[in-house]
Every structure is written in C-alpha cells, then in structure tokens.
Amino acid sequence: xxxxxxxxxxxxxxxxxxxxxxxxxxxxxxxxxxxxxxxxxxxxxxxxxxxxxxxxxxxxxxxxxxxxxxxxxxxxxxxxxxxxxxxxxxxxxxxxxxxxxxxxxxxxxxxxxxxxxxxxxxxxxxxxxxxxxxxxxxxxxxxxxxxxxxxxxxxxxxxxx
Amino acid sequence: xxxxxxxxxxxxxxxxxxxxxxxxxxxxxxxxxxxxxxxxxxxxxxxxxxxxxxxxxxxxxxxxxxxxxxxxxxxxxxxxxxxxxxxxxxxxxxxxxxxxx
Numbered sequence: 001x002x003x004x005x006x007x008x009x010x011x012x013x014x015x016x017x018x019x020x021x022x023x024x025x026x027x028x029x030x031x032x033x034x035x036x037x038x039x040x041x042x043x044x045x046x047x048x049x050x051x052x053x054x055x056x057x058x059x060x061x062x063x064x065x066x067x068x069x070x071x072x073x074x075x076x077x078x079x080x081x082x083x084x085x086x087x088x089x090x091x092x093x094x095x096x097x098x099x100x101x102x103x104x105x106x107x108x109x110x111x112x113x114x115x116x117x118x119x120x121x122x123x124x125x126x127x128x129x130x131x132x133x134x135x136x137x138x139x140x141x142x143x144x145x146x147x148x149x150x151x152x153x154x155x156x157x158x159x160x161x
Numbered sequence: 162x163x164x165x166x167x168x169x170x171x172x173x174x175x176x177x178x179x180x181x182x183x184x185x186x187x188x189x190x191x192x193x194x195x196x197x198x199x200x201x202x203x204x205x206x207x208x209x210x211x212x213x214x215x216x217x218x219x220x221x222x223x224x225x226x227x228x229x230x231x232x233x234x235x236x237x238x239x240x241x242x243x244x245x246x247x248x249x250x251x252x253x254x255x256x257x258x259x260x261x262x
Binding site: 003006007010013014017018020021026029030033036037040043044047048049051052055056059060063064067068071072074075084085086087089090093094096097098100101104105107108113114115116122126127130131134135138142145146148149152153156157159160 | 165166167168169170171172174175176177178179180181182183185186187188189191192194195196198199202205206209210211212213214215216217218221222224225226228229230231232233235236237239240241242243244246247252253254255
C-alpha cells in the first residue's frame, strides 16, 4: 500500500518536473514546480520522515516558491524568451542529460547498504537532539551562511540603486 | 519487484538529469533557476531515501542543510536576476553572453 503510494507520487513528481521544462509561461512552470515539491513531500511522509516532509512544505513551497512567484510578478511577462523557449543547443544538451542519467543509473548497480528494521528515529525529539549533540558545528556554520546571504542580498540591493 | 530504495534512487537520478536538461536548454532565466531547484530536490530525495533505508538521521540532517543552502541561494539568485533583467531589459539568457566563467 505504502509502495503504491510512493510510486504514484514518484510518477507525478516526474510528470511535473517535465512540465517545468516544457511550459512556456514562467508562472505556470512555477506552479508545476510547487506541485512537484508537494509530491516529493508526500513521498517523504510515506517514508515516515515527517520532519523533512514538513521542511519541504514550509521552506520550499512556503518560502522559496512564494518568493519566486513574487519575482515573476515583478518582471515583465511579455519577453523574447517566451516566444523561443529553447536555446539552439538542444541536441547536445539532451545527449549530455541522457549520458548523466545513464551514468547515475549505472551507479545504482553498486550493492546497497543493508536495510535496517523500521524504527522511529525521525521524530522531532530525535532530530533536535541530533542537532544539539552531533551537528551543532554544522548548525552554526549554517547560521553563518545565512548571515552571509543577508549581507550579500543587502549589497545587491545597494548596487541596484 | 524492484525494491523501494532502488526505485527512489532511480527516481532521484532521473529527476536530477531532467533538471540538468532544463538548465541547459531553457532560455528563460527564471525557468533555469527553477530547473536548479529540481536538481536540488533530486539530491534531497536521494538523501531522504538513504536515511529511510538505513534508519539513521544523517541523511535527514543533511537535507536540512541543503534547505538552508537553497534558501540562501534563491534569495541571492532572485535579487541578482532582478538586477540583471533591469540592466538588460530581457529575461533571455542569450543577452548575458558577456558573462565569463
């Protein structure tokens, strides 16, 4: 039952990723991307990794995509790149993408690590404790990255004036 | 019957290649950034698949850091994109050919 759920949302995620590539209007592509991310969140929830499913919906769909939609609305929607969707180098790009996909799928032939019995390590308590005990340094580094991001965005805004 | 772990990793590989294809073929700057997000999501999917397979927290913690990096990236990318579009007057990537590197 769970596996059928995962396959269903996996195929849907694939379809919406294809729509992001092919739709002409950026706004429609953004909505397809939102649907793609929600499908992935459903897969994470089916895998019982609820924390990441929540992050996916809150951070990606709630923050990143809303930001992107605002940017699309800020910019002019009648643009040369609407009439001509694809660049001239479509054929080499498709060849490169197929080769990359084939290489990644070949890597799947490597023996997988042993599966563990299903427990419940993905609750918020376990996650928070892991961050405080194991990943505190990485967590601090992430805050530094966010600070650098704020300073950089501020610089870009000053540049635009 | 293919195992769940292999199915998810294959899905992540195909999604990553689709995102790469989008970055290479689309002309619209906004759609190129969206294809980058598809690639990042494929990476997160592989992390979560590994975490659920081995029942450890490392993959889930890594995906959290990917989210932080993605948020930073999108905030900067959108600011730079608006700046570029104001300067060039178009969203077409071929207008930015003097960018080197």
